Amino acid sequence: MKNVAFIGLGVMGYPMAGHLQNNGYNVTVYNRTTAKAQQWTEQYGGNFASTPKSASEQADIVFVCVGNDDDVRQVVLGNDGVLAGLQQGAILVDHTTASAELARELSAAAKQQGIEFIDAPVSGGQAGAENGQLTVMCGGEKQVFEQAQPVMASFAKFSQLMGPVGNGQIAKMANQICIAGVVQGLSEALNFAQRAGLDAETLVETISKGAAGSWQMENRYKTMYAGEYEFGFAVDWMRKDLSIAFAEAQKHNAQLPMTKMVDGFYQQVQDMGGNRWDTSSLIALLKDK
């Protein structure tokens, strides 16, 4: 697992690929906008390729981190895609947050060529990617996961095999369902406390130590009070993730009433022009009222 390819140098992929290169792997990157790939090699060393196929030709393991299901299909399948370049015995790891169906589709396509596949969406946001502290939820076979895990440790503090292919994505859906509810609850509490005249610092210092505490509370309350929403995971991405979760939930007859409501609030944030605001911007809807 010495030669690595990384496809997609966005907010997440750029620093993740950087950690791999810094950890001694020979990394070849591909990015649709070539200037970013050039910038990456200037910063970290390594090489960049002009197609996902050529990036993957020498790779033992390829990581993908792009936008949605169709974006993954574009860079993996097709004439210039990863699977056209990869050698038999290599491993393909998809870090994109996508559907479980896509994971199964890619796994089947990879298997036909003797290539192993793991779906591996991440949690931890931009800061987690930059600090190499991501959590990775994986779906696939145990012995493949065990080969990939030490490589992923370059940018992950924890990775877990959740079961067969697709289960990594389903775990990520559960993660996003949790976040939707927590952020709405926190928004309502902070807005309520502010209107009732409580001091924010004292409030959070106190209740964060008890059962109401959360990552969102500790890391976002100050910026939520200040109306600053430029800190990571965009509302557009969240709505993409929730729509994937709704489709999966329907298959299992799992009810998501609160998540549906919060998704509607995120739509209102988009209507305010907050597409690229981070997910804590739910509080903006309450401030306006």
Ligand code: NAP
């Ligand atoms: P981003 O900053 O928007 O970057 C997306 C990357 O994918 C860019 O490199 C983009 O290339 C590339 N890309 C998109 N569509 C493509 C296509 N059709 N063909 C080729 N390349 C394509 O996104 P991100 O924030 O890094 O997120 C990436 C994935 O991780 C998403 O699935 C997201 O839901 C998930 N995620 C994000 C976070 C977060 O906090 N940001 C946290 C957890 C999970 P260009 O440079 O050419 O546009």
